[in-house]
Amino acid sequence: MTVHLPILEAFVKLGNYLTDFCENSYEKPSDTHSKFEMVITQAQHQNGWFTRENILFALKQWGDLLTEEHLTAWLSEYTLKYEESPKTIGIVMAGNIPMVGFHDFLCVLCSGNKVLAKLSSNDKVLLPFLAQYLIKQEPLLAERIEFTEGKLEGFDAVIATGSNNTSRYFEYYFGKKPNIIRKNRNSVAVLAGDETQEELQALGEDIFRYYGLGCRNVSKIYVPSDYDFEPFFTAIFKFSDIINQHKYANNYDYNKAVYLMSNFQIRDNGFLILKEDEGFVSPIAALFYSYYESEEALRKYLTENELQIQCVVSKQKNTDDVPFGETQKPNLNDYADGVDTLEFLLEL
Known part of the structure; x- marks a missing residue:
């Protein structure tokens, strides 16, 4: 594994921040915590399904995963290198649950490439706030993270998540570039x-x-x-x-x-x-x-x-089945639709 160490360290610091926020935001309301509380309130206003409880649940899962131990164990399975001339990866994110596109965001940056993200109108504020936190930890990431509200342009590959209906649109617009296009599951x-x-x-x-x-x-x-x-x-x-x-x-x-x-x-x-x-x-x-x-x-x-x-x-052991109660606690190597996102990015 040769992922750029400051990027890895930035995600570890983000994991520590998320864990601290979920555990102590009320008891120790720092300035950053207070700003994040405002963002969470904004997310709730934008999307009635995004309750504070569910947002905090999603944040806690990422806090648990973004540790040096988990990240290095995950990335050790790949041959990574820091790209001086990164490819631009367009990410069309869904908005059905809080921060559902964060794993794609993480994969692109860990692969040494640049994120060009189009956020769902249902989840527009959480990820940009966390991206700014990452940039403060590692200013280099400012050149690697971009959000756009317009049409995706100037990308080398794309990861798009949507429905069976939107997948036809994605196939039409993105089919000529390397892509991962996800449908309903x-x-x-x-x-x-x-x-x-x-x-x-x-x-x-x-x-x-x-x-x-x-x-x-x-x-x-x-x-x-x-x-x-x-x-x-x-x-x-x-x-x-x-x-x-x-x-x-x-x-x-x-x-x-x-x-x-x-x-x-x-x-x-x-x-x-x-x-x-x-x-x-x-x-x-x-x-x-x-x-x-x-x-x-x-x-x-x-x-x-x-x-x-x-x-x-199911309760079956020694199979690929997920144990009861664990579906919303995926590991870093639990890729959507069974497609290895990081491997896809490294083969571009």
Whole structure:
């Protein structure tokens, strides 16, 4: 690993700052903390889904990851060099959950290249604030970080994250350059029927964190043919306060009304609607489920549909499955859609 040491050190300092902010912003409100509080408030005003709790959760995950130990272990798997003439990498960022584009931002800078980022209108203030913090730690980064509100131009490669619809637009505009173009994906959980209450509560975290808006959120569960839903509903009751968030409640009321008027059979506990459905993409405040007879056949089906799936969650060990409660705590080498972003950048 030969990543430029001051850049690595700047990210380590950022990690320390995020950890300190999440733990001490109220007790020790420094000037930087006070400014960041204003930015967080602004982010909440811009996007009603970005509650302070969820923003702090995202910041804490990055604080945990941006340590010298984690960064060096991750980067040691690659041959890096500091580019005196960096390539410009356009990043079109999504805005479904706070700072969802930070991993791409990190990969580009660690690869020795320049970030040219187009932020989502739903998440416009958090990353620029953190970028300014990084630049204060390492002024060299001022020449490596640029945000644009206009059309992306002058880039050598692009990483674009969006929906199945926007991916067609991305293919049209960016298809002639090296690219990573991401589409819709969702996560699923495979239940055996013998999960403990603690495991099912952890699954609730995978379902409800960020109101289910992330591609790593579980939007579909697979259950045995004789599955009893009562323990599941009992375990997730701890998340019942989610219905007090008005945007979530509006979605719950709307989707419940649509299902009832369409005479769909649903299971409902007052804050989550369960609907038997073969699809992977459930709407907000709803969770799809399907029964399975054979886990072997189910696993084959999931493999055949892997391009629609971000994570598979289960209690199985010694597999690529994500443990219950861990979907929104990815490691640095957990790349979106299974595409190694850093390797892509290093091969340009």
